[in-house]
Amino acid sequence: MGRGRERAHDSGSSVTAHRANSYVAIGDSFTEGLNDPAADNASYRGWADRLAEILAANDPELHYANLAVRGKLLDQVIGDQLPAALALRPSLVSLVAGGNDILRPGNDPDLLAERFDAAVAELRAHGAQVLIGTGFDTRQVPVMRHVRGRVGTYNSHLWAIAERHECRVIDLWSMRVLQDPRAWSTDRLHLSPEGHRRVALRAAETLGLEVDEDWRRSWPPQPERPWHVQLTEDLRWVREHLAPWIGRRLRGRSSGDGRSPKRPELQRL
Template sequence: MRIVTGATGKWSSDTPTPIASYTAIGDSFTEGVGDPGPDGVFAGWADRLALLLAERAADGFRYANLAVRGRLLDQIVAEQVPRAKELAPELVTFCAGGNDILRPGSDPDALADRYEAALTELLTTVGTVVVCTGFDTRNFPLLRHLRGRIATYNGHLRAVADRHGCPVLDLWSLRAVQDRRAWDEDRLHLSPEGHRRVAMRAAEVLGIEPPTSPDEPWPAAPGAAATSRRDDLYWARQYLLPWIGRRLRGESSGDHVQAKRPDLLPLRTPEP
């Protein structure tokens, strides 16, 4: 039986106790970009995980999501980690570093050192912190060259998690997201179904049996994973060139964006 000990108690992956409060920190992945909700606000895997946790908890489950798209690791550490420490929830998911890895010349060794320092701070007030690895980009031609850097960073994150007794949300090994249908048309963010698959895997990591398996086979769809040259050109015009332009201007998609749930507030499960 694996026991994770934090500032407010301990958690077992075999017989987990219901979690009463959860805070998500990170970038666009955790904000939920690519998974629009009915109210126009992005939902995403963290919101979906929060609903699963709320179903298991007694009345009064509380949830905060501090993630903001475009944030680099140091911005997350400066802006979100102190707030998460202040909220002191039982559970935090800490996904950060992906936007840094996309930058030329980024150093995964140095990133991991800064991540570990922030994790150590979080564990002074947070019960359990879930460490999130990066995705495998083998099936994404324009991002394939980043695989080595992502793998190096992931190796550090797993070692960090081992040193601090933290559970790991291993996205590299999640085979379901290797299907193109798991990704939004911008090829950088998950689709609604991709977010749902990640939420199911996160539930498994926390010892919760999800409604469906995260690796449930995709329905047959001939040609779904293939893209034509015309598709690639459209994607480059619509998404790649604007992204490069923002980098050159020193802008971020998250400029002027605020966290969607900055406080630990009650979260009600949908009516049946």
């Protein structure tokens, strides 16, 4: 990507914005990186950090910022993170948001998509290449499986938005490797480190980058667990994860309340 202001090309080519070689990630807990601990165990790594590492391997001059904060709704991402991302004048922005909205009853995926579309249009108007992600296929995820139809509707809109604005799409719905329980952490709502790693590889592939590993690689065989072990794990999950999550919803609180982005400024890795 060259320096300076250039005309945006189609989705099959690089797009240079006001600042070359820069990537800003915005979104919620998925992009913040829960539950993929960083090396210092003081924060999270996640698929976006891993993608930035792949980008930096191809371009050591890459500057990267991650403005995502767990628990944020789409309007919060658009209202707080989008202006901050635009102020950094990046050449690439990833925007994955709306999942927390869909988990809450009463949120219309058609209306969510309209607001998402406006955000993408603004990013593209500023010359940024935009990478978006679909929702996961939640058929095997407790609690989330009942919103599968709404996720599918939202995804259909996201594909249309991507075509309209010439964006790249990480098709999370079609990643069958994420149907394995090992792709998810113990809370069953966030990916495991291996799940994040595979999403990063898929994102890199979506951007046309060469990677050494295949995100499609099958998981190694795993012995079947006795039913009583599964039951014990289910009960522990309800007590340690589901109940606190429901409690926060009832109190109108979010796990991201009072939190700041982990990487608010563009910096070299």
